Amino acid sequence: MGIKQKLGSAAAAQVPAVAPRLTSNFVRQALARAVDGVGPLKPASVTAQQVLDEHDGDVEAAVKAVIEKHVRLAGAQGFLTNIGGLVTVAVTIPANITGLAVIQCRMIATLAHLRGYDLADPRVRNAILACLMGPAEVDRMLKKKRLPAPPMALATAPHHDPELDLKISNEVATDLISRVVGKRLAVTIGRRVPVVGGAVGLTADGMSTWKIGRYAAKELRPRPGGSATGGSAQKA
Template sequence: MGLTARVGKQLAPKMAGFAPGLTGSFVREALHRAIVGIGPLPPAAVAADRQLAEQRGDVDKAVHEVIENHVRYAGAQGFVTNIGGLVTAALTIPTNITGLALIQCRMIAGIAHLRGYDLDDPRVRNGLLVAMLGEDSVSSLVKKRKLPAPPMGLATAPQHDPSLDLLISTEVASDLIAKVAGKRLAVTVGRRVPVVGGVVGMGADGYLTWKVGRYADREFLPRAKR
């Protein structure tokens, strides 16, 4: 783990002080809004179906477009929420975290929908959230037996285990906060120019989202739609 990632993990428990809403519940709310739609953004399934239509029914191409679109969304919000530099960090870090959560939830939900998963199923929702952690973190949690299975295993479990809900929400929230805190440290310690911070934030959020999208693409294998 790199220096900024380690510091991000150390700062994560303190970051909630910037905004009372940054508890485990915000990732569930982000997932809900991603699935049902919010503001100008249509529901994840609707947007994914539009991509499928544009790609003439080619699911893999539609998944690729869903990932690319959300990488661009993540980059745009990463630029805007990091352009102010250290001065505006207390205001923009919570916005950056919740924005990234919404975008990544929407992307993963779109991928899962295209592959035949029911987004209203609580097992699938847990799988979607776990995918946000990325392959390395998920493998570590499964190895430590904190999680019983990776995203697809959770999404296709025989039954929903409610005891996992809080654990998953907490892990995902902590991971997102740590990633954003670590990125902000890299931006503010190494660079004092606000616009440069925006460019770094754009690249970092876009790359994180691309990695998560590729992981979700590999995890959510096709299922027959019921």
């Protein structure tokens, strides 16, 4: 393991002390805000319908547009929350993690609605969180039997398992913390230049959002008979 990787791992271990409230409860709150909306933030279902209307009912064009929009949003917040460098890290890391969680949850929820999934269904919400971890982390958890099934299977499971809610939330919180700190703080510490943190934040958050968006679009396939978008979700 290189010096930067070691720095990132060490920093990740310290984040709970810096941001003790970034727990499973924080993940569920971020998901709820992303799905249901809060303040000026519209519910994901409303956004999905608006994007669908803008693309004349073409679901796949809407899916692509949703991913592209959230990549830009993630990059912008990644830049703003990391431009301060080491001096502001105790404040900006929690803000970065929270912002990234809401943006990526909202993107996945919007995609799920476009594909005909019921966002009120707890099974679908668990699938959204599973997508948030990305394919590599999901595969790792499946191999270690820490996750019973991939996102698509979670969303369409015969029954909802309440015990899975907390398990997935904890895993997502850990993954978000490690992702933000491990890939970003190591570079910031290594170079000690504030603007570098902003550039790295923009690139890292934008790229991770793009990858997760593509994974969610691939995993959450159209539901037969789905009616979340008035039946138009089946145009794909």
